[in-house]
Amino acid sequence: LHSGLSIGEKYAEGRKIHRKEVQLVVGARSAGFAPFENLGMILIDEEHETSSKQEEMPRYHARDVAIYRARRHSCPVVLGSATPSLETFARAAKGVYELLELPERVSRQGLPSVHVVDMREELRSGNRSMFSRRLLDGLRQRLERGEQAVLFLNRRGYSTFVMCRGCGYVIRCPHCDISLTYHRAGERMKCHYCGHEEPLAPRCPSCGSEHIRFFGTGTQKVEEELTRLLPKARVIRMDVDTTGRKGAHEELLSRFAAKEADILLGTQMIAKGLDFPNVTLVGVLAADTMLHLPDFRAAEKTFQLLTQVSGRAGRHELPGEVVIQTYTPDHYSIELAARHDYRAFYRQEMMLRKAHGYPPYYYLTLITVAHQEAPAAAKTAEKIAAYMRKQLSNEAVVLGPVASPIARLHDRYRYQCMIKYKREPNVTAALKAVIDRYQADAAHGGAAITVDTNPYMMM
Template sequence: TIQEKIISRDPYENHQFEKSESLQLLPDQALACEKIIAATEQETFLIHGVTGSGKTEIYLQTIEAKLKEGKEAIVLVPEISLTPQMVERFKSRFGSEVAVLHSALSSGEKYDEWRKIERKEARVVVGARSAVFAPFENLGIIIIDEEHEASYKQEDNPRYHARDVAIWRAEKYQCPVVLGSATPSLESFARAKKGVYTLIELPSRVNDRAMPEVRVVDMRVELRKENRTEFSTELLEKIKDRIAKKEQTVLMLNRRGYSSFVMCRDCGYVVECPNCDISLTYHQSSNQMKCHYCGHEERVPKHCPSCEGEHIRYFGTGTQKVEESLTKLIPEARVIRMDVDTTRTKGAHEKLLKSFRNHEADILLGTQMIAKGLDFPDITLVGVLNADTMLHLPDFRASERTFQLLTQVSGRAGRHERTGEVVVQSYNPEHYSIEFAKQHDFIGFYNHEMKLRKMGSYPPFYYLTMINVSDENEMKAIRTIQEMAQFLRGKLGPDAVILGPVPSTITRIKNKYRYQCIIKYKIEPNLKKELKTLITHYQKDQQKGLTITIDVQPYVLM
């Protein structure tokens, strides 16, 4: 006989997940669960709980209650690097009922997981932002973990935000949406304060563990002491001490690559990308310089193309360079490096985290992907090598992102029996976002930042829409965006503010010149209609290579 049989590809078939039981909830957690389970119609809950306050257990138990009612659940996590730990927690609680959707799966695996949901074999989906579209027909709850993360917003068309899609879907199924974070975005927290969302506070860690002590080191003082390395004396001493005690350390760096740029010391020439207005980034493993925007690569020149000088040097710090310095300074340290380059291959995230959990290394060094969600018992020291690289970006969310990142990464320390310590290195330690992160004071930061946002008319007080026009002919791009801004000025209400048009921060990418303008408004019922009119008007130009992108509530303004 010839018969057809479906054999599903299971990305987790080689994993043994130990069955886990529901834990005894603390009074705060139990109250949160009751509120969420009792919601019979669409209601958005914001769980504001410090790092290590047991948010995941609330997710697990509310889902369990919904599954008993015969309903289904979606859980969104911000990064692929978080999915292994989340998948483990959900698979060990709900077994084969969990399907996983994220971009690190092969197309075949994605297809099979999707079919598994469609055939009603899976009732819980864990995944990155696109998992919000999972084909469930009887949704009971949608959970968005680390809701402040920018990766929930898609950067190319369709430019949706997973949170908005989740709330829109929940309205159809009349089910609750749960947003969880130790550092909620200002927009969400302001909505919770106004009563649009229901706020649930978890002020203390499980087992009453103390929050780790945060020490801020002024790197300007270190420079005066002739310390030219990436590590302050204090941080080095603490790392050595942890290695001696057989405890683990997490070091976070705010970028990837070996060093930021290649420069001639004689004349100051910086090697730039021929297609984009941005310096090339040096990658040591391939001894190449790469453009992170268009993918252009070239070898490092021996002589300066401008003055023929021989003093071509690398400036800035990257994960590879820090790893090299570490092995020089502490030869006995075993380091695992986690960044975009070491996690390219499939399953690399999991492998690296697993070997760190099994104590095959003393130090986990990485970019922002290691800041969130990791829960290892032996991490007692967290070091942030350069806290302020993000503070100087031309973006009104820069200090919010810095505060969130520092709070998240310091939350990795001392989550179990041993107490944790955090060392933050900074060149402007008196900045308020670093000060508030040091005190673990979200409310203080929120109140300070809200005053600044109000003064500058930024979200959550105003909505933003960004229009970006790019074309290979610079004059055409300028002319188009000026016409658009002029048209909108005549159509919008007196309270709307149009900033620009101005050149974008990176003026040229892939040989296209980019110009942008930003509209700030409170209520503009006609805005969508007018923007549609504009897009239709420029349709012929768009076929000839002009690109118009409109981003409502943008997260990246560069």
Template sequence: MIAQVIIDIAAKQTDRIFEYHIPKELPDVKVGSRVVVPFGPRKLQGFVVGISERSNFSGKLRDLLLVVDEMPPLTNELVKLSAELAKEVFSYRITILKAMLPRVMRANYRKILTPITEKAKKMPYFQGDPIDLNEVDDIDNIAFIHKLLKAQDAKIEYIVENKAKTKTENQYMLTKSKKDYLTIYNSLRENATKQKNLLMDIIQNFNFYPKMQKQLEKDAEINTATLTSAVNKNWLKKKRVEVYRNPLAGFEGNTKISKDIKLNDEQQSALKYINSSIENKEAKTYLLEGITGSGKTEVYLHAINQALKDGRNALMLVPEISLTPQMVEQVKGRFGQEVAVLHSGLSEGELYDEWRRIRRGETRVVVGARSAVFAPLKNIGLIVIDEEHESSYKQDSDPRYHARDVALWRSKYNNCPVVLGSATPSLGSRARAQKGVYTLLRLTKRANQKKLPKVKLIDLKHVEFAGGQFDLSVELFNAIKERLAKKEQVILMLNRRGFANFMLCRECGFVLKCPNCDLSLTMHKDTNQMQCHYCGYSEIIPQVCPNCQSNKIRFLGTGTQKIQEELEELLPEARILRMDVDTTRKKGSYKNILDKFGNHEADILLGTQMIAKGLDFPNVTLVGVINADTGLWLPDYNASERTFELLTQVAGRAGRAEKTGEVIIQTYNPDHYAIQLAQSQNYERFYGYEMQVRHAGNYPPYFYTVLISIASKNEQNAAREAFKIKRKLQNNLHTDAIILGPTPSAISKLKNQYYYQILVKYKKEENLNNLLHQIQDSAQEIKKYGLNVYIDNEPERIR
């Protein structure tokens, strides 16, 4: 038999199938298997994407060397998906296949120097651990290694290592009858307390064995020494068994969720449509448009329950699962051990275990962030994408896929419905619903019959400020004080982290910039650092101007750290929690912060956009937006849409239970339509107005778009290549296609690379896909000159 293999090299020359003979010693090779194969002088990992009985190759095929896993990590469905996706997202197939696996399952390659001759084998140099050439950096050692290789005294061997490790623990099994253990117990001396404890546990819980060591030590109040002695006496037999790490350990016992929630008429109507498609195995797409608090989650949970009743499984995506532990808690509370969770906040071991549980068919509901769309779940009966408008569903690095597009493909493959849910659907999804491509389902009232919170706009150009920082208006400050007096809670949002946005010298006008990026450094007072939020560069906060040595320097702009400091000065009695990238770096920190706030251990939750979605706290009666304009004037065609979505979403956090909610939005642009319509939370009017703006500008959803970015350390080289690509596009596309650029990106320098970009807008171009694949392949040739070309189909951001 012949294995068709995609090897682990992302390049034009290797982006094809290589054939290998399957030796009789490897009977377990299947489609989706990870294998180790010889490739030239090296050994590489690869994925089997097909098996055939014969080959068209006239020479002798090389043998597969090794099958890495007992069970193929990829299903047939995912293998087919990788081929389809490679055509659409301009990525090499191996890159997509690797993206479908947890990080820990990606191959680790080592180059080992091995002695050949007897003389070399006796050298002291080779008497210790194997010499890993990736770790050799001493110039004398490098010269010596070259000498050995030239004399053919040594050779380089390539080793493929699998980093994925299973977790094992000790399990203890019984070796005797209950009667025998009773006899042994009676023969022990009185002071053999620990041994008696163990034997009594065995006698009383005979049918509950075998037991894991941790459980046994706890139940019998014994230690490892007692167990070792019991094994030596043949009372027990010990073996290592695989156990799963539990990423949901913190969620157990926290759920107070009723499983018998009755849906209102609108929810019932929406569910009826979705359930019909589940039962009839229809690959239909539903857009569930429901105002904040309208009970979209309950519709999801009831629909998942229907899929499980039908003997099928369910996949649910949320924009960033580590930001929405409440959603995990609800799903876990409803479906218990049948739930698996996949997101980047898990440890590598937890992610590996959850992924294997899914692949082995031990779970039926998968909840996860963007990459969970590749979960190896079989027999899918329902796919849900919550907050479908979120830009985080689009991967902004290779492979540049959109989770929604992958979900739609999997829906067709599995003949199951997709539910896209949002209070503020993306314009593209809403337009498809209007055309009948998607089926629109509406929830127009809150599930608890309460009204939406009253939203007030504050014009920052004409207000008095509390404190000396010009951030909190007196009106917002008084509203916060009023809530604190009533023992109610407040959520405050500012979508900008750090303390100050930039440092300015008032003497010479110098602004402290990142040496790697075309951006000013942000001040982080708590770490005494100026930081770049793009490349991670940092330096100590200067005391004088680095340019003219003047001490007349100012730190301007506002971030969440500065707001926290100001609130602590103005309201010393208030308990404040801050939630941004800086406070949530540690594992579990998101959940810890939200749990504290949910348990009323804090009065104010201050954060960036991560607090705008997925939170449901009944005691929050005030939401304040410190500055609504942070994203409004970005050089991005959908900046208004993003602003409207964010303000509408965060406003929905107020008054979600019995108490009436209020929202105060501070802005310097109170007349802007996105802010005006967010005040009235009128999505339909916003949709109508914004569609007119998009139509006038020839932007999505009226046009398809492709963004081509060219990067180089040399700006002239990037510009030259960009113009070359533009000429190729002009010569091959129709005249009604719009080609904008090349132009420097809005952030023209990132991580020491200068970026130029070309935007193609089109309605129908049959040749474009082939043309872009040619440009992608040509990019391989110019990579050696330090040029990189990136192609982003339907980019979320155009800068």
């Protein structure tokens, strides 16, 4: 069960379950709703994954659905992860969940050696390439030995934004407050939020200058640079652009498994779950990508991603090596991921979460107001914040309203309020009253309200 199935295929699979023709369902988060009448166990692999939380209506977390269903059916839930979410591990530490540990790899192989490269030093020593000397030497060695490598970069496209060097104008999406990403294929500019596309302008739309330059690095640009530096290397690129058509994902991985390529270059989709015996080198090109986002989970997501992607190297007989390129090598999430030390990261991060009042010490609810006019969105958000302050106790904290980090999406301006609380019996009723009050307005072109409990996306 997953979203890639056609409606007919989904119906056929659902019928099989109803008729009791199957005993096991495998799938993405929606598989948690499989219509079994006699559930015996629910397994959630990579339970820490943010994709377990659905960000559109209906908003739900696959883990919460699993735990609710398991209570109804009196069956166990197994939450599996090499890097559990802080909320899950805190519950295990308190004895709410039972902790079961696998301290060794299944193959008994040791964990790969990890080298953190300070890209500031590389720049000072005259290396202006996107590859550090250690990583490039490692790639050359693998090519000579007939081994394979995985390169991870959490950005698709050719460059992250396009700017005029004459006047500083950055080409942005006309519908969202976000810069357009340049894609080399077809010379297109794309918005990764609303899907807007336009051809690359030869001149600056603001001042008419021809000095248009590309900034930042995407997977397409890395692929081009790889073929220039290592012309004999066969590269497979995996990102949203190359895996769009049905079956493309499996086809690319099968080709890599069959050793039709030396380097697998990709985004988050290659960070976990892959098991190739011949992969002995993993390179992380920009470990800081998520570290500086306005998100209290930024350090946790960075640690998880680096640990998961490091685990792709040396999984069988051949020893593995990992090279992490970063501009902040002394950040605790990067240092501890290099040491494979989850418990030290957990202790450090829990101290910070407690000091700032974030989960798992507090519950969070994010209220977002969207309107075609910014003043209307701000006014409605202020009314909602004032109402929530009246309804909740002094223990609860209502923050905002403030403009969202991405202030406009799909031609709608967005304002947010954040509620932090521990025990608030009235919070559900108050939130329901807010939704009931404004849902009718939204139908007539008024403000649209979304309420997200325990949000994973703050943008």
